[in-house]
Amino acid sequence: MADIALTVLGLAGLFAGLMSVVLALTWFERKLLARIQQRAGPSVVGPHGLLQPVADAIKLLTKEDLRPAEANRFLFWVAPIAVVIPAFLLWVTIPFADGLAVRAIELGLVYLIGLSVLEVVGLLLAGWGSASKYSMLGGFRAAAQLVSYEIPIIVVMIAVAILVQSVDLRHVVDGHTTTIAGRTISFAGQGGVPLALIMPLGLAIFFIAGLAELGRTPFDIHHAESEVVGGPFVEYSGAHWATFFLAEYMNTFFISALTVLLFFGGWSWPSFETILGDSAPAWIVNALGVAWFLAKIFVVAAVIIWFRGTYPRLRIDQLMSFGWQVLIPLSFANLILAAIVMYYRWPVWSLTLTSIPFLAGIGWFAFKRYADPRKVTTVRMYRRSTRADGEPALIPQERLVPQGVPPLNDRLVSQEPAR
Amino acid sequence: MTNIRNTRLDTPEESRPNAGLPSVHGPQVLTRDPRLLTGTVGGTTGGTTEHSGTPHTPALARSPQTLDLMLNMGPQHPATHGVFRMELAIDGEQVVDLIPHIGYLHRGSEKLCEHEIYSQIITLFDRLDYVSNFNNELGLVLAVEKLMSIEVPERASYIRMVLCELNRIASHLLFAGTFALDAGALTPSLYTFRDREKIQAIFEATSGARMMHNFFRVGGIKEDVAEDFGARVTQLLSELDRGIDEVDHILTFGEVFLARTKGVGVINGPDAVDWGLSGPALRASNVPYDVRVYEPYCLYDHVEFGVPVGSQGDTWDRYYTRILEMRESVGIVRQCLGQMKPGPIMAPLRRIARPPKGEVYAHAENPRGDFGVYIVSDGGEKPYRLKVRPPSYCNLMALRDLVVGQYIADAVVILGSLDIVLGEVDR
């Protein structure tokens, strides 16, 4: 009985904490984006606009809830709940500090994988139930995108589990050491090396696929404003829209937290114990751990927002082919590399060394294939000239474009002007 | 083969069996027009021999059971740049047909012009292409001056050129920002608006208004520029250089941006000419045609400048042509400021212009293309008939050819790359 009460209490506390963190995240995103864009951002409600999220929440909750006449009533109202519940349940097993979780599940990673797939159902219901073509398109896009990008995330998680030899999230973080044939390998945690350094390829895949899973730029395809005008949420307003919004930010926070847990050592600090010593009370250690964990999460979130402030959006087919042709093969390569390293008990830095060429190679290939200015510059400068019959004409100029881009590859330009 | 250009969705409403999706009767589903299945859908032409047409993959020929979804984009849609409406027939994510609808902003400007004296018409021209107002005014005053055989003082011409080129930069900056928004990038629009704002501050200091200037007059300009004009513009140009570089770095060669724009919405040179495209949209298709070079007006034959010409005719070329054009405009403004001398700014004229009887067509290179004005004068204070050649209107005509066969997301980017202004399309 006490157990149940404690769990309920924990859930309530978790919900309250999450809400406040999510509100903080919205403020953080708006402010950061504004700074990137040389604007002021929220600045009226409260000091530095800190109370803006509260004002927004009040506004959204008191707004009228509209439902399109044609919409399916049940699906329309159930969809936001179907999105927010899995987003919340994910947090049940996330440890904020050593042992500080509502329910520390030993099969934590499996639980996360299982629940995170559920979100797509809500989006699809919202898209279908709104009786709007835009939301329907958005829902379909979301389904395709989310299902595809589950795979690389899961495979990277498996690679992590192989390295750590555990699927318990605490073990990933807290300096869990594996002893294989008398040889102790320490991966992360206090005094250990964060997995980001051991498996940079895994981190890259996880982060990119995580962005796609969240629908964040450059993968914000399912609610692209300039195309499907908000996608699945286009018909929602008021509290129900706020629910979607809440789920979205909870997910953003979740992916950041998972990135920190898996790759950046969670709440652990390299010299945590040496500063505090053994005599420090547990609650201080825990509080510091939570603060450190949150700080790391916000750094990762800041990177996500930074990407949002920088990149355009991909197209759905490009997203799919990138997922299936690049990320999924890469994630399997990463898995196999991890397995080989573990099997032959090579030192861990060998994994780093093999990951880096992969990353560099892909980057170089992408640059040469898609973005080499010498290849893509198909615009050529013409100068005024006079034709033989005295008429003005435009002729191609020898030097190509300003800013020192090398001359154009002639293959790409027809030599003669069209007329 | 039939000309599918006009077959489109225009099967009458009642003959569209509403197969409908179960449980939701919102989305309206159309049957495929059997003529769309011939494999040349979206080809620019469907069949006539004169037009080569842009080849589209026969992948669009699908089984006859496929149903198309009719998607209505606009007149209120974030990507339609005003009140433009496209009816898209989509198959999954692919556009199989498109009908553009215009006229939501039709104000009858040309009819109004017949009832206004020439100095009042200038205010109407401000409101045609409302992001390149000086260029519009220039088109009108050039036409009236040609009709009246007026020699414009040199200083007035230079000031006109400076203002028009600055306006070209402002317009292209707006284009780059909104185009980035269409492609999904938030930030470049803020950067370009920041720089455009500086240009408009100069406009305000010169003409008194940020957009609706009413500054050019038949025979000259309203008043001379302020004393610090040259210094301010020079300062501005160096800031613009930096701003354009920023756009270049954040967008032009970015992998995601290239993936979205390269090879999308291709139109070849002969087709572009046939549709009457002009400006950067025409030059991107490898047709080196610029009014400033071929029929110089003002004093464009006194300054040196380059004309960027694309070779692929795709969205990226249309974008980058404009970016390079901004750099050339910066050069033109610098030269004009260097060559400008003190002098009169108005030709001696009556206050109310009263052109002789005759017909005239004058045109100028607007940011969006070849802006022409045709005036029939009966010798009165008001034109008998006035007709504008709006470049956006001609560019928009080719939209269907560019979009059909591409994805929905491409439709948005292609529309953005044509850089239309609805005030000018609808008039």
Place this chain on the structure above:
Amino acid sequence: MINSWKALGVTLASFTRKKVTAEYPKEHLPVDERYMGFPALLWDSSRDEPFCTGCMVCVRYCPTQCMKAEMHDNPKFASGDSHRRKIIETFEINLNRCILCGICVDVCNFDAIEMSHEHELAGRGRNDQRVDLPQLLAMGRKYQTETGWKPSKPNALSPKEKEAQAAAAAAQASETPATPRPAPLITPATAPMTAVATASAAQLLDPATTVRPAHIPPAPDMGDSQDKEAAAG
């Protein structure tokens, strides 16, 4: 990939730069000297009446027909204080129609109308955008005070001044020493412009000296309260 990193660099660099926006109600950007705000009618303080004679030129040439005006006989002309035979009686500009093109200023022969710097024109009521003569004059006075506006040409002589001048000329012609007269408040038109300008500007700067004719009710307080707020904030 390199280009994508470069893009991140651009956004990071501008993260460190100053913001370029002004927070509107708190900060007001300066208004340019040539700024064309709402058209306002100007006050001729040397004659203590509007410049506008109600000649209707602006009404005729307004491309949007946003103006209405009526004139009547100027009582001051009858009493010999003014050179204007006719004076404006009612004037109304409908802001909903006005497009701020400045044509009315161009065509005006009497320096009577000017594009003021008034630009905060939002209103709540249906008729808030119809501005009548007192309000227009108040706007104009504000504009004259703020910018030190000067008329482009001096006033013609009023009947009284003509008489005075004729008398003076007659006196000079007969070379009889006249009794010293008090110096006229208004310098005659033959005097240098600056004298007129300083006199009128000095008067204008003190709104208390501006005496309103009986038939024009006191103008409502337009814009002053905003200034106070701005000064307070």
Place this chain on the structure above:
Amino acid sequence: MTSQDQAREAAQPRAASHEQPKPAAHGRGEAETIAPVHLTPKGEALAKLLPSALEAFHPVVGADIDEVTCRVPRESVAEACKVLKTDPRLTFDYLRLLTVVDYVAADHEFEAVYHIYSLEHRHKMVVKARTPESDPWFPTVTSVWRGADWYEREMHDLFGVDFRGHPDLRKLILPDDFEGFPGRKDYPLHEYDEY
């Protein structure tokens, strides 16, 4: 009579026949002045070439200010345009502007005006044709220049002129159920029913 005068007379037949144009005195106070014609050498050459090139269509070649104009019977507009586009000496491949002018009050006629340009030869000209008010139609030129598509639809909207053979002559800029032809001179500017 110089060739320019002839050209002007051809271009302005009514002006020439009904009232005597005052000689070269365009300026203040002169009520009826006519804009002077000054063709470039290129334009002169084109004016000489056109009568033979378009012989089958009985062209009337004239000039307006700096542009060669050519009036053809309305039935043969499309064929004449085709010739103008395909003749290698002319190659008018670029349609700049197509419009209709309402001369109903004076002549009970509508005039279609085609401003065309050759990107190859860099010359320009104007093709004109007239149709009686009672039966206003022109053949479509969309098969010559596809860019004529929306121009013809717009003119159909505003002037009620039919463009025979146009593949898709729906309303373009006016609402589908709009009645009347607001481009015409007799359509009131203000005193109409609000749509």
